[in-house]
Amino acid sequence: MNEQIHRGLRAAPARPTPTLEDLATAAGVSRSTASRAINGGSRVSPEAQAAVDAAVLSLGYTPNRAARSLVTRRTSSIALVINEPDARVMMDPFFAAVITGVTEALRETDMQLVLLMSRAGGDPSRTVRYLRGGHVDGAIVVSHHKADGWTEELAASGLPTVFIGRPWDADLGIHYVDVDSFQGARLAALHLAATGRTRLGTVTGPLDMTASADRLAGWHAGLREAGLPPGPVAHGDFTPAGGTEAAERLLAEDSGLDGIFAASDLMARGAITAVRASGRSVPGDVAVVGFDDHVSAPGELPLTTINQPMVEMATQAGRLLLADIENPGAGRDPVIYPARLVVRASSAPKAE
Amino acid sequence: MNEQIHRGLRAAPARPTPTLEDLATAAGVSRSTASRAINGGSRVSPEAQAAVDAAVLSLGYTPNRAARSLVTRRTSSIALVINEPDARVMMDPFFAAVITGVTEALRETDMQLVLLMSRAGGDPSRTVRYLRGGHVDGAIVVSHHKADGWTEELAASGLPTVFIGRPWDADLGIHYVDVDSFQGARLAALHLAATGRTRLGTVTGPLDMTASADRLAGWHAGLREAGLPPGPVAHGDFTPAGGTEAAERLLAEDSGLDGIFAASDLMARGAITAVRASGRSVPGDVAVVGFDDHVSAPGELPLTTINQPMVEMATQAGRLLLADIENPGAGRDPVIYPARLVVRASSAPKAE
DNA sequence: TCGATATATGAGAGCGCTCCCAGATCGATC
């Protein structure tokens, strides 16, 4: 029955796709010459090239990717691995930026982007199997968690891979692109201190991600540098709601808190909500600093934040990956983008 | 040089991928039997099946997709075509919902999602060529514009395709999933009228999209039904900023406006900004109704809106596509989801 | 004019897989 369907499909294609053989015949050359002409035509006479080019146009020829892939062992596609069990995180502008940036890097290429989302409840090893199975030429991994575990496996498989955000086990020689989270958080602490805030707390991201860990470390380093105590720490999950809850905990821990650094803009927004809900004002009573520098919606309180060039980072990751695919094994240093403090209204000096 | 690289790659794979032949040998059966066992094992003895299963595990065998695809003419991947020149629209939660929903539909399948973004400045026919080139088994098209033009071409190519949002030329028999935009907009108009608003304007989406056109038509129908004049119309682009600008134009046109229907939540948020910036209050002076029913950030004014089950629609589109791939040519009716009015604070009755 | 080199071409093998077909094995039936 199933076979019937298959055969039916095969027997009656709307318009049989021309093969290289057809192309060659139409151009009056051999399959070999046609192939060469298609692939950047080295060792092809101008006449043959022209004939093939014309035939391509008139036949509407497209090379069969599967056949090509079978022999070249290249698939002309890369995977974007998004390892988040919770579908909600797709809402994070971060992913939009990543997709935009990677797409940009692939622009002049014939590479295609395969979206590989770890599905909640799905087989976790499925992703690795797919990646190791030779279905893609490389992978870009975002949102990597400590417990993912397959970092080593991936590194061992030899599949060209670039992480966006430093992976745990970065010492495995894995390529990655990152923002200087430590410095960014440090700058946030110094900035809050410089504006006269003294009782500071932070909302972290999930600590199983290096970005969160680095930001917490940088935050503490900055506080130390400013001569301030570590202050309360609450863990969020990079969502606005998580930011709100965490900020509530912060305020409960120290009711005299006058500054909050959230490890993402989304959480900072949530923190502002919590602060206001508690009857305090931003920045009057509590200054808030975020991390990311998303464009804020009009009407929202302009947010002091740490800028990270997300789209550019993603583009860079794409380029690194392409380079690594082209020339595998070349040691490539991580690309770390500087974090830049952007001062806006949410951290205006205390109005005293 | 390049060949050198290829050969190098081929000569020294980290761990040579086992082929079906290897599998068969390890299992002590023929290639044919191994193949049958892999593919759902009809006409395979339990012993052979078990032997193959064991060999798969011990060898870590994964079928070579290219080879399989070459003969079956199936690629086990579908394209998600996002046809937006402007990268910013990726920020729209709509796309997050689409990706989430489609991923959900593909869950138990071995289908992969290929992201096909039309790139600003890129060759517009590239998308069609790719789709027609047999690189995917089907396509889901979102964000379809009137000028895209390739709807007919796609329909003619016979590639299983499902649109999310009714396409222009829906009479070509193209499958699609949509929300009842007309009814939704009509409900918005009736609701605003019922709460005592009489001077109503609307912010539309780009009118080269059916969703925008339908919502405008439904809006006007609702107004007529309520015995109200058509009122001012301003065109937005589904972004908050566009909503703000459009609302400003609306207020300029009728300074006594007391209700605005925006064709998306994002634009409704922008409209609220504009209303407030003009010194008016929401909903005190002007009621605002959106369309989409996105989750709103905490702290934002709860928005009266038209609910559309986006994730479910995307999942449905995925299922429809899978069905169409499995059993091509079967006429399938469009699936239209009802639009549901969700009343919240932004359209509370006029405080007079 | 003749070899030597460079350049262009086509024949053929084979990538890993599915599927057709023919043969083998086994009970059940006459």
Next chain:
DNA sequence: GATCGATCTGGGAGCGCTCTCATATATCGA
């Protein structure tokens, strides 16, 4: 006990392409 069907198996062809290799032709110096 021979015949039949049902079930299972392996051989072999071939999907469309790239790439090696041998051959054909053009280019040059001697």
